[in-house]
Amino acid sequence: MQNSAQQVIDQILVMDAQSGRREAFEMLVSRWQKRLWWHAFNLTGCTEAAWDITQESWLDIVRGLARLKDPAKFGSWAYRIISNKAYDWRCRNGRESSPGIVPEDQPTPAAEQGKHETASDVHDILRRLPTRSQVVLNLYYLEGFDVAEIAGILGAPEGTVKSRLHTARAEFRKHWESLGAVSPALVPASGKEKQHE
Secondary structure (H helix, E strand, O other): OOOHHHHHHHHHHHHHHHOOOHHHHHHHHHHHHHHHHHHHHHHHOOHHHHHHHHHHHHHHHHHHHHHOOOHHHHHHHHHHHHHHHHHHHHHHHOOOOOOOOOOOOOOOOHHHHHHHHHHHHHHHHHHHOOHHHHHHHHHHHHOOOOHHHHHHHHOOOHHHHHHHHHHHHHHHHHHHHHOOOOOOOOOOOOOOOOOOO
């Protein structure tokens, strides 16, 4: 998922937090808060719900952290908690539509404009896809989880995750090509899975 240095830092923070160091837990929150919120937002499309889900999830993380046997699994475990709470929220609110508009970041400098436009196009296309496709592409390409980790996060068999990835790539590619653009790295032309699958 992350690079090895970041994984080691997270594992140390998890172990320290498990032994009661409050500062370590606070550092975990600061390292993971934004990413977990974005995952909740991607699943719900609602800013307020994403904040509520993230806060509720942190309460569950606090309660369950001592029982997490493998500190290296913290990320996928936390994402799974967010996923479960977001799915519960969607069921309660009858939401099966695509998430809404992603909040805008601050404007980018002119030198970054081309890069920003491409990123904006990618995020715009992602928002048009069914939620299931958005989630699997986000977890795989943007968050860097492998198929096995995504299966754990979503509570789905690995074969189902691979199938969803294949379908999501095809959907993404169709929208991307309708823009008349060259395929981004997000969608390999060969359709083959990345090495770590």
